[in-house]
Amino acid sequence: MxxxxxxxxxxxxxxxxxxxxxxxxxxxxxxxxxxxxxxxxxxxxxxxxxxxxxxxxxxxxxxxxxxxxxxxxxxxxxxxxxxxxxxxxxxxxxxxxxxxxxxxxxxxxxxxxxxxxxxxxxQMPIPAFTRGRIPATGDPDSEYSEEIGTYQVYAVNTGVPHAVVFVDEIGAIDPSILGPVIRNHPTLPEGANVNFVEKVQDRVLRIRTFERGVEGETFSCGTGATASAAVAQRLGYVGDDVLVETKGGPLRIRLGEIVTMSGxxxxxxxxxxxx
Structure with missing residues (x-):
């Protein structure tokens, strides 16, 4: 047809x-x-x-x-x-x-x-940091922070599961190699999208995302931008108004009792x- x-x-x-x-x-x-x-x-x-x-x-x-x-x-x-x-x-x-x-x-x-x-x-789902809601293995009430290889990996659910990894130079990262290792890690039983994040300025993050389901890097990911900003705020890297630069352009994330993503x-x- x-x-x-x-x-x-x-x-x-x-x-x-x-x-x-x-x-x-x-x-x-x-x-x-x-x-x-x-x-x-x-x-x-x-x-x-x-x-x-x-x-x-x-x-x-x-x-x-x-x-x-x-x-x-x-x-x-x-x-x-x-x-x-x-x-x-x-x-x-x-x-x-x-x-x-x-x-x-x-x-x-x-x-x-x-x-x-x-x-x-x-208006995005409120980020969920506990393992039970990501979902991830371990104590369901604890937050996810795991060493995978040489990287410290955080995870959060912003509608779908996301792993977040902070790096010094995002241009030196190859998501096609590192992404699958984290995406398929046994501590993340349903898999996760994987975001590599560089802090550029106090209110600016730059990310590259390996997407679960696509099984490759995409030019942009809205839930990934939200996840990256939420984890960065939780770690004290940024405030509640964040510009996230993706390969395809910027997204504005505002964090608080209501979380929004604009683009x-x-x-x-x-x-x-x-x-």
């Missing part, structure tokens, strides 16, 4: 979006295979995941995401920005909305500024595929 899709990106974290607001387009038992096939950058469209937009019984819209390895993570920060950008442009939602995800309800404020630039501010999202192209 012929299916319309939209390609979007948030700071270079790119997604294929399938609009299922009117009816299911990809059968439930085929969604994971669809993601595996069409996220392929040689034989498919290419993307870090497939977003499925549908109606919700409790919120304004519902988002599901499937990754190239056929897994379905609870949520994706950059993916939500891309999804609400599309939904806003299609007038499915207004400038304030809620998105149903596997990690719970995500409130969003979005729109265009005076220069015509689009931005979305996502852009842009459509790339619309197309038809055969499935």
């Amino acid at each position: 012929r299916i319309e899709f939209v390609k979007l990106q948030g700071n270079g974290n790119d997604f294929i979006l399938i609009d299922e607001m009117e009816a299911e387009v990809i059968p439930e038992d085929m969604k994971s295979k669809f993601a595996m096939l069409f996220c392929d950058r040689r034989f498919g469209i290419g993307g870090d995941g497939v977003l499925f937009l549908s109606q919700s019984d409790s919120e304004d819209v519902r988002m599901r995401i499937f990754q190239p390895d056929e897994s379905e993570p609870e949520m994706c920060g950059n993916g939500i920005r891309c999804l609400v950008r599309y939904a806003f442009d299609r007038e499915y939602i207004t400038g304030e909305c809620t998105v149903e995800t596997g990690a719970g309800t995500i409130p969003v404020v979005l729109g265009y500024d005076e220069n015509g630039e689009f931005s979305a501010t996502i 852009p999202a842009e459509p790339v192209f619309i197309g038809m595929l055969q499935f």
Whole structure:
């Protein structure tokens, strides 16, 4: 069958979006295979995941995401920005909305500024530092801090599990080599995204992220930027307003009783595929 899709990106974290607001387009038992096939950058469209937009019984819209390895993570920060950008442009939602995800309800404020630039501010899940909620092995009420190889590794859940490693020079790190070692460490039974973080200034971090499910480095990761800022604040490296520089551009993280992540999202192209 012929299916319309939209390609979007948030700071270079790119997604294929399938609009299922009117009816299911990809059968439930085929969604994971669809993601595996069409996220392929040689034989498919290419993307870090497939977003499925549908109606919700409790919120304004519902988002599901499937990754190239056929897994379905609870949520994706950059993916939500891309999804609400599309939904806003299609007038499915207004400038304030809620998105149903596997990690719970995500409130969003979005729109265009005076220069015509689009931005979305996502209210992220409150970072969870205990092993029981990451999840990680060991005392479920203790925080995660492990020596893996020569690195001190911290972990937190910001909707999905993240490991955070602070380094002196991020340009000297190869996430494709170090990432899988930490991502698959036995203390992280469900695996984790892995963020390598360099403190650039008092309010600026620079990160590179190896993503679980993509099984490679991505240009940006919203939950990873949030995780990196949250761990850095907990260690006293930064305050509550942090600019996180990813390979694809900056994200603004604000920490407190409410945690937010702000950044852009842009459509790339619309197309038809055969499935």
